[in-house]
Amino acid sequence: MWSHRSGRLRAHGYNLQEQRDRWREREAALRKARREQHLVSKRLLRDNDLEEARDEFQNKPLEELEVLHLLRMSQRGTEKEKEKALISLRHSLQHPETQQTFIRLEGSIRTLIGLLTSNWASLQMEAARCLHELSHADQPNVAEACLPSTSYLLTYLSGHSADFIELCLYTLGNLAVESEAVRRQLLPQGIIPALALCIQSPHAAVLEALGYTLSQLLQANEAPKEIIPSVLDSAILPNMLRLLHPTPELGASVAVEFAWCLHYIICSQVNNPLLISRGALSTLGLLLMDLARAASGSVDTGLDLLACPVLRCFGNLLAEEGAADAGVRADFGDERIIVAMFILMEFFIQHQPSLVPECLWVLNNLTVKDPGLCTAMLSLDLVAPLLQLLPISRVVRILVLTILCNIAEKGPFYCQRLWPGPLLPHLLDILTLSDSEVVGQSLELLQLLFVHQPEAAQDFLQHSGLQALEKHKEEADLQERIQALQEVALGGSSLVPNALALP
Amino acid sequence: MQLPPGLPGRLGSGPAGGPSESPPLPVLRHPAAGAAPFRFAPRARSLPRGHPLFEDGDVQRHAYLQDVITQVSQVPERPRVAAFGCHVAGCQQEFGSLEAYEHHYRSLHTHVCSVCRRSFPSAHLLDVHILEWHDSLFQLLAERQSMHRCLVEGCPDRFRGSRERKEHLVRAHRYPPDFRFDQPRKAAGAPGAAAVEAMEVCPGEAPPPPPTGSERRTYGRRIPSTICFGQGATRGFKNAKKRSDH
Numbered sequence: 001m002w003s004h005r006s007g008r009l010r011a012h013g014y015n016l017q018e019q020r021d022r023w024r025e026r027e028a029a030l031r032k033a034r035r036e037q038h039l040v041s042k043r044l045l046r047d048n049d050l051e052e053a054r055d056e057f058q059n060k061p062l063e064e065l066e067v068l069h070l071l072r073m074s075q076r077g078t079e080k081e082k083e084k085a086l087i088s089l090r091h092s093l094q095h096p097e098t099q100q101t102f103i104r105l106e107g108s109i110r111t112l113i114g115l116l117t118s119n120w121a122s123l124q125m126e127a128a129r130c131l132h133e134l135s136h137a138d139q140p141n142v143a144e145a146c147l148p149s150t151s152y153l154l155t156y157l158s159g160h161s162a163d164f165i166e167l168c169l170y171t172l173g174n175l176a177v178e179s180e181a182v183r184r185q186l187l188p189q190g191i192i193p194a195l196a197l198c199i200q201s202p203h204a205a206v207l208e209a210l211g212y213t214l215s216q217l218l219q220a221n222e223a224p225k226e227i228i229p230s231v232l233d234s235a236i237l238p239n240m241l242r243l244l245h246p247t248p249e250l251g252a253s254v255a256v257e258f259a260w261c262l263h264y265i266i267c268s269q270v271n272n273p274l275l276i277s278r279g280a281l282s283t284l285g286l287l288l289m290d291l292a293r294a295a296s297g298s299v300d301t302g303l304d305l306l307a308c309p310v311l312r313c314f315g316n317l318l319a320e321e322g323a324a325d326a327g328v329r330a331d332f333g334d335e336r337i338i339v340a341m342f343i344l345m346e347f348f349i350q351h352q353p354s355l356v357p358e359c360l361w362v363l364n365n366l367t368v369k370d371p372g373l374c375t376a377m378l379s380l381d382l383v384a385p386l387l388q389l390l391p392i393s394r395v396v397r398i399l400v401l402t403i404l405c406n407i408a409e410k411g412p413f414y415c416q417r418l419w420p421g422p423l424l425p426h427l428l429d430i431l432t433l434s435d436s437e438v439v440g441q442s443l444e445l446l447q448l449l450f451v452h453q454p455e456a457a458q459d460f461l462q463h464s465g466l467q468a469l470e471k472h473k474e475e476a477d478l479q480e481r482i483q484a485l486q487e488v489a490l491g492g493s494s495l496v497p498n499a500l501a502l503p
Numbered sequence: 504m505q506l507p508p509g510l511p512g513r514l515g516s517g518p519a520g521g522p523s524e525s526p527p528l529p530v531l532r533h534p535a536a537g538a539a540p541f542r543f544a545p546r547a548r549s550l551p552r553g554h555p556l557f558e559d560g561d562v563q564r565h566a567y568l569q570d571v572i573t574q575v576s577q578v579p580e581r582p583r584v585a586a587f588g589c590h591v592a593g594c595q596q597e598f599g600s601l602e603a604y605e606h607h608y609r610s611l612h613t614h615v616c617s618v619c620r621r622s623f624p625s626a627h628l629l630d631v632h633i634l635e636w637h638d639s640l641f642q643l644l645a646e647r648q649s650m651h652r653c654l655v656e657g658c659p660d661r662f663r664g665s666r667e668r669k670e671h672l673v674r675a676h677r678y679p680p681d682f683r684f685d686q687p688r689k690a691a692g693a694p695g696a697a698a699v700e701a702m703e704v705c706p707g708e709a710p711p712p713p714p715t716g717s718e719r720r721t722y723g724r725r726i727p728s729t730i731c732f733g734q735g736a737t738r739g740f741k742n743a744k745k746r747s748d749h
Contacts, residue, residue, distance in 0.1 A: 158625030193657030354559030
């Protein structure tokens with residue numbers, strides 16, 4: 001099996017030019033698909049290359065008669081002869097044209113199903129592999145031709161060898177993502193209860209396949225109404241939360257699948273309070289701390305593959321009403337979650353910069369209502385590193401400024417630690433930009449600082465802050481705020497804090 | 504990004520609460536903070552699935568899925584001479600690898616009815632079989648109430664007879680009408696009785712001797728081994744020539 005069986009994720013080691021080019025093409029296609037809202041992927045299990053190279057059926061599409069011949073051979077002779085025919089059939093089914101030919105042949109799927117449900121374990125396996133190839137097809141009619149097999153695939157999830165169950169699961173997962181019509185058959189056939197039973201399996205390969213299949217179901221448009229409620233009601237949920245944490249036996253790729261499942265469930269907003277009541281927030285927080293420990297070992301083991309969905313789950317749950325309960329935070333302690341976020345960000349800057357904005361979004365959600373976490377950021381000297389992120393991108397700038405606003409708005413005790421310091425030169429730099437959303441956010445921060453810390457206004461003036469503000473005077477969205485700030489700085493407005501007026 | 508030295512050390516090594524931190528600084532919001540024309544208010548944001556912030560991570564995820572041309576467990580060369588045979592009495596199959604044997608064993612020798620030696624794909628189907636085929640109390644009760652269980656695990660519905668159950672399977676669960684694991688306990692000539700190949704015992708085995716083992720369930724009536732159900736259905740292995748192609 002691939003690397004997950006030795007407990008490691010497959011590392012993204014794109015260090016050949018060829019691979020880089022391929023990746024760039026693939027990446028552009030994926031982005032386009034996402035923007036057009038049809039980003040769908042299937043997974044394929046295939047024999048090792050050594051076995052494939054030997055079979056002559058692989059290299060070209062087959063004619064109808066040839067396919068018919070293989071089908072007949074798969075039903076005649078000794079077990080080994082039938083198996084051989086099925087293997088050749090499977091190789092031939094790698095070709096889209098042969099797939100079309102195959103499904104057009106009358107009785108072809110029935111034959112496969114007959115072999116799938118036969119006495120012979122090897123024939124069952126090979127028939128399942130053929131169905132799996134078909135399930136992976138791009139053309140919808142090929143995958144949909146596999147529908148008559150689903151009741152059997154589901155039945156087999158409760159028995160048989162781990163390899164066979166794994167194959168059935170991936171096939172079901174590929175079919176599930178195909179279309180709503182397919183899911184309208186799978187759901188009444190009991191796919192959710194079947195998965196709920198199967199999730200007790202101790203086998204890593206089975207669990208990873210199950211997570212994959214579940215993630216495909218959960219992405220459906222109709223999932224919030226038709227699928228997620230029954231998943232939340234079933235034994236899947238507690239097991240999913242348990243499986244989020246990688247273990248030496250199960251490896252991280254199992255956790256990756258279930259983290260994505262949880263992400264889709266949380267985004268659907270069907271019942272996030274339930275997840276919080278089951279301890280999801282502390283599970284996720286502890287997991288992030290573990291990931292940070294792994295990250296400080298500085299080895300790129302593909303931990304971003306797990307960190308990405310975990311960050312999203314954590315961030316979105318933090319935004320729920322019930323999450324503000326301090327009792328929840330007590331589980332993982334104020335300081336350590338902040339430390340974890342920064343260690344992860346440092347790691348991602350090198351290995352996966354696209355995750356830095358996601359980390360900052362989580363930091364925002366953490367610091368909104370929590371004075372303890374804001375205090376931790378100050379006492380751990382994390383403001384300066386935060387400011388170092390500003391040059392990365394526009395989105396990062398806005399998020400960093402927002403986090404600083406979260407801290408500053410809590411009052412003078414916080415602002416005293418923000419100013420004086422590296423904040424002033426960075427803010428002056430930002431005011432030279434022309435992005436009005438970024439500048440606007442910096443104006444908000446300035447106001448919070450001036451209001452709570454009058455010395456900040458003086459400092460600002462002395463460093464030609466007024467001139468920096470002038471640049472944006474004509475901007476419609478910024479005008480009023482610029483004017484108000486200028487008044488404050490020059491000492492002529494009610495925004496100047498009056499010691500007696502403070503509550 | 505340059506982090507303060509010793510930061511990783513502050514993570515601690517376990518899930519227990521961290522060292523006691525200093526208490527949070529007092530919060531004293533000025534009433535003018537964020538007042539018009541300013542607009543800031545701290546707000547935790549939830550992001551929907553399709554949010555632009557999530558684009559990069561989604562792309563990575565799908566690249567990971569699509570790039571995976573995984574390897575099935577290594578299927579070793581099958582030697583011409585079998586390495587070992589199945590140890591279950593009467594089973595004559597032979598195997599060149601442990602995986603193949605494991606698959607064989609689990610598909611044919613687990614979930615086996617100890618009365619008639621048929622094997623089933625799952626514990627649930629085995630339970631249903633034993634109840635409906637080998638339990639005379641069931642037969643009595645079924646005359647008066649709905650006792651036949653649905654074949655889909657987790658479905659609580661019960662039916663008066665196997666025909667009603669089949670209708671339910673097709674209608675509510677979208678099962679195929681010729682689902683091979685739905686074996687009505689009928690006399691010869693009933694539909695579906697001919698398609699027994701899925702429920703056969705080990706190939707090559709003669710009709711089973713009367714059960715004697717301590718594991719057998721005690722029923723009021725045993726099915727004598729001379730009785731066959733269905734058209735020409737035997738409990739031995741149907742060889743390929745006689746098996747009808749569906």
